[in-house]
Amino acid sequence: MRTRPVVNFFQIASLVMLLVAVALLAAIATMHFAIHGAEVQVPALEGMTVADARSQTAGLGLNLDVDNRYYSGDVAAGHILTQSPAAGTVVRREWRVRVAESLGPQKVDVPDTVGKDQRVAALTLRRAGLEMGATALLKWSKAAEGTVLAQDPPAHAQGISRPAVNLLVAAPDDEAEDGFVMPDLVGLPVVTAQAQLAKVGISSATPTYLPVPVAPMGLGDAPPRPPLKPGSVIAQTPAGGSRVEQSTQVKLTVAE
Numbered sequence: 013m014r015t016r017p018v019v020n021f022f023q024i025a026s027l028v029m030l031l032v033a034v035a036l037l038a039a040i041a042t043m044h045f046a047i048h049g050a051e052v053q054v055p056a057l058e059g060m061t062v063a064d065a066r067s068q069t070a071g072l073g074l075n076l077d078v079d080n081r082y083y084s085g086d087v088a089a090g091h092i093l094t095q096s097p098a099a100g101t102v103v104r105r106e107w108r109v110r111v112a113e114s115l116g117p118q119k120v121d122v123p124d125t126v127g128k129d130q131r132v133a134a135l136t137l138r139r140a141g142l143e144m145g146a147t148a149l150l151k152w153s154k155a156a157e158g159t160v161l162a163q164d165p166p167a168h169a170q171g172i173s174r175p176a177v178n179l180l181v182a183a184p185d186d187e188a189e190d191g192f193v194m195p196d197l198v199g200l201p202v203v204t205a206q207a208q209l210a211k212v213g214i215s216s217a218t219p220t221y222l223p224v225p226v227a228p229m230g231l232g233d234a235p236p237r238p239p240l241k242p243g244s245v246i247a248q249t250p251a252g253g254s255r256v257e258q259s260t261q262v263k264l265t266v267a268e
Contacts, residue, residue: 025237054109056099057092062113065092071119080112082173089116115175122177122241124167130158130181137177145176148193148255149214157184161212164195164253178253180212192260196252197245202266205245209262217261222246242267 052072057065062078069076087093093112097103120141124131134144144162152161164182165172178193192214197205202219209216224246249264250256 019044028136029191050105051102052105054095054097054099054101054103054107057095057109057111058099058206059087060092061090062092062111065111069109074103075106075108077108077110078113079085080111081115081175082112083116083118083175084114085117087114087116089114108130118170118172122165122167122169122172123162125160125177125179126167128160129181130160133163133179141175143174143176145174145178146193146255147181148178149181150192150258152182152212157182162193162195162208164193164243169196192256192258194248194250194252194262197248197262198252199266200245201241201243202245202264203243205264213258214256215261217263219264219266221266224267 030240044106052074055068056072057068057073060068066076082093091114093114095109095111097109122142123136123140127137128136130147137144148158150161152159155161159182160179161182164178180193192212195208197208200208206216246263246266246267249263250260256262
């Protein structure tokens with residue numbers, strides 16, 4: 013008669029352990045679905061319109077941010093050029109997907125802002141559909157405070173990638189200089205490039221001359237490519253658009 017309570021105890025203990033095991037499995041399964049249910053794959057957005065991409069990402073619980081806008085001859089205006097993270101990447105919901113939007117081919121003529129007051133230059137750029145890029149200050153006794161000394165890209169430049177123009181502005185005497193926005197000198201005659209640098213107090217090293225073979229004017233249906241003119245700049249260090257100090261010495265490579 014004493015063995016029966018022992019049997020009942022083990023039966024009850026076994027039942028309790030089974031219930032605990034079932035509860036643990038249910039909790040693990042719930043956590044698994046909770047974690048993985050909050051993850052989604054980033055869709056392929058490149059080539060889509062921004063409106064369509066925003067609708068698709070919103071449907072997946074993702075946020076879309078247009079970080080940059082670039083000119084492109086290959087992707088139509090309003091469509092997406094690049095994205096980050098890449099398509100197929102697994103992320104949590106509410107993740108921010110950053111994209112660059114195409115502005116289509118460049119149709120804007122870059123205005124000449126050199127010699128204008130900085131505020132007038134900014135207004136001129138906005139009216140042309142361009143943005144203010146980086147602004148650097150340089151003490152220059154020959155120009156009034158706030159006068160634009162140089163710009164990059166230069167006036168009427170073609171083939172620019174971004175709708176932004178960097179300005180070098182004359183600083184007041186009591187303000188510290190914060191650098192120089194290096195202009196793009198490639199394609200200019202070397203004497204013109206050196207004169208532009210000297211105008212803002214930047215020195216250039218003795219140019220390196222490089223023999224450049226005459227390229228064919230065009231093959232088949234390919235458009236003809238004009239040969240490089242002797243004496244024109246074919247490379248520069250630092251590159252155009254870089255921020256440099258006035259003490260920087262620019263190195264130019266010139267077609268021989």
